[in-house]
Amino acid sequence: MKIKWFKRKLTLVMIPGARGTVRRLHLPYMVLYLSLALLTAGVASFVYIYATHAQSLVAYQLLKQEKEHATAIYGEQLSDKSKLIRELQNQVIGLSQQAGEVKQQVQEMKKLESDLKSISKAGQSLSQPVTYEQKIADKAEAEQHTSVAGRLMADPLEGKGGTLIPVSGKDIVTLSAKVGSEYEQLSKEMDSLEHRLTAVKQEALRKAKALRYTPNIWPTDSRRLTSLFGYREDPFTSTPTLHGGIDIGDKTGSPVYATADGTVIAAEEDRARGLNILLEHKKSMRTWYMHLNKMNVSQGDAVTKGQMIGELGNTGRSTGPHLHYEVWLNGERVDPRSYLEQNGKDEH
Known part of the structure; x- marks a missing residue:
C-alpha cells in the first residue's frame, strides 16, 4: 500500500486562454510533499537566522552601550588619577x-x-x-635669627611668576x-x-x-661707688689700710638686697660695722652688709636672691650714708666687682 501511495500523482491543468491548448502537469505526491517540506525548512531557517541576527544585534547594542559606559568611567577614573x-x-x-x-x-x-x-x-x-x-x-x-621657614611661608596673595617648565x-x-x-x-x-x-x-x-647662690647682683639700687676694694688711705686716720669690700653711696633708708640665696648667720651691731648682716651661701661663699640703718632679718633666717634684708644707713665707723659690702670666698675676702653686673639696674 505504501508503494502505491508514493506512486500516486497529482494532475495540474493549465488553461492559457479560450483558444489555447490545455496542458496537464502530472506531479507525484512525493514531489509536492518534498516541496512543502523544503519550503517549510526554508521558512524555518529564515526565521531562525533572523532571530539569531536580531539577538546578535541586541547583544551588540548592549555591548556597545557597556563599552561606552566603561569608556566614560575609565575616562573619569583616568582624569581623577591624573589629577x-x-x-x-x-x-x-x-x-x-x-x-x-x-x-x-x-x-x-x-x-x-x-x-x-x-x-x-x-x-x-x-x-x-x-x-x-x-x-x-x-x-x-x-x-636677627628669624626662622627661614617663617620667611618662606609668605602671604599666598603675594606676587609669583616665571616661565612654565613642566616636570616629567x-x-x-x-x-x-x-x-x-x-x-x-x-x-x-x-x-x-x-x-x-x-x-x-x-x-x-x-x-x-x-x-x-652666686652673689652677682648689686645689693642696692644705687651704682655710685664711693670706695673700691683694695688698698686706700683710711678716711679717719689717713693711714694706708686694706679696704675689704666696696662702699656704695645712697640715701639713708634705701633698700639693701641679698645678692644670693643663703642663710643669715649673723644680724648684729658693733662699733666698727654698725648694724650688719652676714649671709652664708653655698660653695663656701659669704656676703657681708655693714653700716645699715635697719635690719629686716634675724639670725637663722633663710633669704632669697634679691630679697630686701635691710636699709642703707650710717651706723658704726662711717663718714656718711653708704653700704659697705664684702664678698668672702673660702675664708678670704675677694673683690665684689668680679661678681657684679657692671651696667643696668637689676630686678630684685
Missing part, C-alpha cells in the same frame, strides 16, 4: 621645599646650641657673670627619592640635636641653680 598624580607631584614638591626649610631650621638650632654652649662656658662663669651689654647683644642676635614623572621620582633621603637624614640629626639640647638645657638649669 591625583598632579596633586601628589605638587605634594612631593611641597615636601621638598619643607625639607629645605626644616634643614635650615636644624642649622639654626645647631647655631642656637653653639650659642648656648658659648654663653654657658663664657657668659655664665661664676667668676664673671653675663653683663647687661652681653644680654642686649644676645637678644639682638636672637631677633622621572623628575618627580628622583625628587621624591631625594626628599625621602633628606628627611631620613634630618630625622637622625634632629634626634641627635634633641639629646644635645636636652643636655645643654640640663647644664643651663644646673648653672642657673648655681647662680642662685
